[in-house]
Amino acid sequence: MTTDSEHPDLAALQRRLAAFAAARNWQPYHTPKNLVAALSVEASELVEIFQWLTPEESAGVMSDPGTAHRVTDEVADVLAYLLQFCEVLGIDPLAALEAKIDRNEFRFPLPQEEPGEGRGE
Amino acid sequence: MTTDSEHPDLAALQRRLAAFAAARNWQPYHTPKNLVAALSVEASELVEIFQWLTPEESAGVMSDPGTAHRVTDEVADVLAYLLQFCEVLGIDPLAALEAKIDRNEFRFPLPQEEPGEGRGE
Amino acid sequence: MTTDSEHPDLAALQRRLAAFAAARNWQPYHTPKNLVAALSVEASELVEIFQWLTPEESAGVMSDPGTAHRVTDEVADVLAYLLQFCEVLGIDPLAALEAKIDRNEFRFPLPQEEPGEGRGE
Amino acid sequence: MTTDSEHPDLAALQRRLAAFAAARNWQPYHTPKNLVAALSVEASELVEIFQWLTPEESAGVMSDPGTAHRVTDEVADVLAYLLQFCEVLGIDPLAALEAKIDRNEFRFPLPQEEPGEGRGE
Numbered sequence: 001m002t003t004d005s006e007h008p009d010l011a012a013l014q015r016r017l018a019a020f021a022a023a024r025n026w027q028p029y030h031t032p033k034n035l036v037a038a039l040s041v042e043a044s045e046l047v048e049i050f051q052w053l054t055p056e057e058s059a060g061v062m063s064d065p066g067t068a069h070r071v072t073d074e075v076a077d078v079l080a081y082l083l084q085f086c087e088v089l090g091i092d093p094l095a096a097l098e099a100k101i102d103r104n105e106f107r108f109p110l111p112q113e114e115p116g117e118g119r120g121e
Numbered sequence: 122m123t124t125d126s127e128h129p130d131l132a133a134l135q136r137r138l139a140a141f142a143a144a145r146n147w148q149p150y151h152t153p154k155n156l157v158a159a160l161s162v163e164a165s166e167l168v169e170i171f172q173w174l175t176p177e178e179s180a181g182v183m184s185d186p187g188t189a190h191r192v193t194d195e196v197a198d199v200l201a202y203l204l205q206f207c208e209v210l211g212i213d214p215l216a217a218l219e220a221k222i223d224r225n226e227f228r229f230p231l232p233q234e235e236p237g238e239g240r241g242e
Numbered sequence: 243m244t245t246d247s248e249h250p251d252l253a254a255l256q257r258r259l260a261a262f263a264a265a266r267n268w269q270p271y272h273t274p275k276n277l278v279a280a281l282s283v284e285a286s287e288l289v290e291i292f293q294w295l296t297p298e299e300s301a302g303v304m305s306d307p308g309t310a311h312r313v314t315d316e317v318a319d320v321l322a323y324l325l326q327f328c329e330v331l332g333i334d335p336l337a338a339l340e341a342k343i344d345r346n347e348f349r350f351p352l353p354q355e356e357p358g359e360g361r362g363e
Numbered sequence: 364m365t366t367d368s369e370h371p372d373l374a375a376l377q378r379r380l381a382a383f384a385a386a387r388n389w390q391p392y393h394t395p396k397n398l399v400a401a402l403s404v405e406a407s408e409l410v411e412i413f414q415w416l417t418p419e420e421s422a423g424v425m426s427d428p429g430t431a432h433r434v435t436d437e438v439a440d441v442l443a444y445l446l447q448f449c450e451v452l453g454i455d456p457l458a459a460l461e462a463k464i465d466r467n468e469f470r471f472p473l474p475q476e477e478p479g480e481g482r483g484e
Contacts, residue, residue: 007215007216008215008216008218008219009215010131010215013215013218013219013222016222017222020222020225020226023231024229024231029415031176031179031180032171032179032180032182033171033174033176033179034176034414034415036164036167036168036170036171037168037171037279037410037413037414038414038415039164039167039199040161040164040165040167040168040282040286040407040410041407041408041410041411041414043157043160043161043164043199043407044161044282044403044404044406044407044408045404045407046157046160046161046206047157047158047161047400047403047404048404049157050153050154050157050158050400051397051400051401051404052392052397052401053154054297055152055154055155055296055297058152058153058154059152059153059209061153061210062210062211062212071210071212072212072217072220073217073221075203075206075207075212075214075217075218076214076217076218076220076221077221078160078164078199078203079203079214079217079218080218080221080222082196082199082200082203083218085167085196086196088180089182089183089192090183091183091192091193091196093196093197093200094129094130094131094134095129096193096194096196096197096200097129097134097196097197097200097201097204098129098134099193099197100194100197100198100201101134101137101138101141101201104141105141108145110144110145150294155293155294158289158292158293158400159293159294161286161289161403161407162286162287162289162290162293164286165282165283165285165286165287165403166283166286168279168282168283169283171279172276172279172280172283173271173276173280175418176417176418249457249458250457250458250460250461251457252373252457255457255460255461255464258464259464262464262467262468265473266471266473273418273421273422274413274421274422274424275413275416275418275421276418278406278409278410278412278413279410279413281406281409281441282403282406282407282409282410285399285402285403285406285441286403288399288402288403288448289399289400289403291399292395292396292399292400295396297394297396297397300394300395300396301394301395301451303395303452304452304453304454313452313454314454314459314462315459315463317445317448317449317454317456317459317460318456318459318460318462318463319463320402320406320441320445321445321456321459321460322460322463322464324438324441324442324445325460327409327438328438330422331424331425331434332425333425333434333435333438335438335439335442336370336371336372336373336376337370337371338435338436338438338439338442339371339376339438339439339442339443339446340371340376341435341439342436342439342440342443343376343379343380343383343443346383347383350387352386352387
């Protein structure tokens with residue numbers, strides 16, 4: 001599933017996570033209910049980084065190396081639990097997202113395609 | 122937008138999401154602070170599906186078509202906001218996850234690596 | 243603990259919630275783990291109301307009657323689950339908060355008490 | 364700041380929190396949007412304590428002094444941000460909860476009110 005380059009592949013990372021948990025006998029803890037709780041906890045740890053920042057300050061978090069590392073680390077945690085949740089329930093996250101974008105393009109059509117207009121809402 | 126096969130690609134979906142938001146002029150709303158709040162809200166909508174279930178019931182949610190659709194839809198929403206958050210901050214989610222798994226293999230070593238034992242990787 | 247006036251009392255509301263759940267045989271669902279998940283879901287429903295608002299817009303939500311009702315309703319839900327969680331674990335929320343404020347006054351002392359100064363952090 | 368007895372009062376604690384924030388010039392940070400984000404973060408810190416526990420284990424958390432203290436501390440944090448949120452928006456949390464319970468008694472009526480049966484209120 002890894003393509004060609006040095007770039008990791010989502011499905012390969014999902015398999016690595018599954019093997020990692022299996023090797024440590026963590027599967028009994030990895031019920032869908034527990035994994036989704038852990039996912040929401042990690043998402044909140046991302047929120048915590050931003051909770052007192054202005055919108056402008058929030059746009060500049062990556063310029064501080066320490067904060068950049070923390071943000072990147074929490075992104076990894078959210079993605080890890082999302083993939084493990086998908087693994088135990090047999091959900092294909094990329095297919096799910098593609099289907100959702102298709103539906104959203106129908107739900108939020110561009111009002112008109114005239115040049116220089118194209119505004120949504 | 123998919124690469125070659127029938128399988129969508131994470132980076133392609135991320136670009137589709139960015140184009141979708143840009144075409145609707147949603148970028149002013151898509152501050153990192155707002156996107157991470159939306160991410161946590163979607164994660165909680167996943168939690169809501171499981172909040173009163175026993176661990177056993179939680180493992181069987183995909184056998185009901187309505188619940189399966191709802192779960193899959195929320196997975197898509199979580200992934201969508203995570204990718205949009207990464208987009209505005211220039212974070213590579215796959216590289217972030219790969220680095221995290223590498224660190225976790227160091228933090229949580231397998232107790233022993235005797236032949237025929239080490240079930241991981 | 244005020245009982246006489248028209249004002250409802252926290253402990254009385256906590257007892258009403260406990261009786262309400264007991265009368266409907268909801269106690270088996272009301273494990274601490276489930277109640278805290280429900281609490282976090284309700285907190286996120288509050289976040290959802292504010293997620294795309296600017297700080298200024300967020301300060302004005304009560305001027306729209308529909309939004310004001312929604313916000314007030316979610317506050318009630320958060321408080322309801324917090325009290326039910328405290329009920330099943332035997333925690334006194336007011337004593338917990340008083341102790342926390344005491345600790346915070348020690349952790350975040352006022353730097354100086356000179357007239358016209360008094361600035362924290 | 365407590366009224367008469369040894370028991371703290373919700374309104375008195377709410378005033379103490381407001382004075383605490385004002386004395387440290389924290390009001391600019393205490394927008395409704397930020398406070399509700401902080402509330403959800405604290406709720407998730409409670410979830411984190413329970414995320415890998417079985418329902419049975421979750422019922423026993425208070426028997427470990429360290430965990431009991433952590434749980435009690437997070438309860439205080441959730442209540443503190445809820446009260447500060449109510450303060451800045453002028454919401455009466457006890458009136459909100461009382462109105463909600465009234466509505467819920469209408470929404471979830473007891474199946475039958477035969478004498479010696481109705482266990483509620």
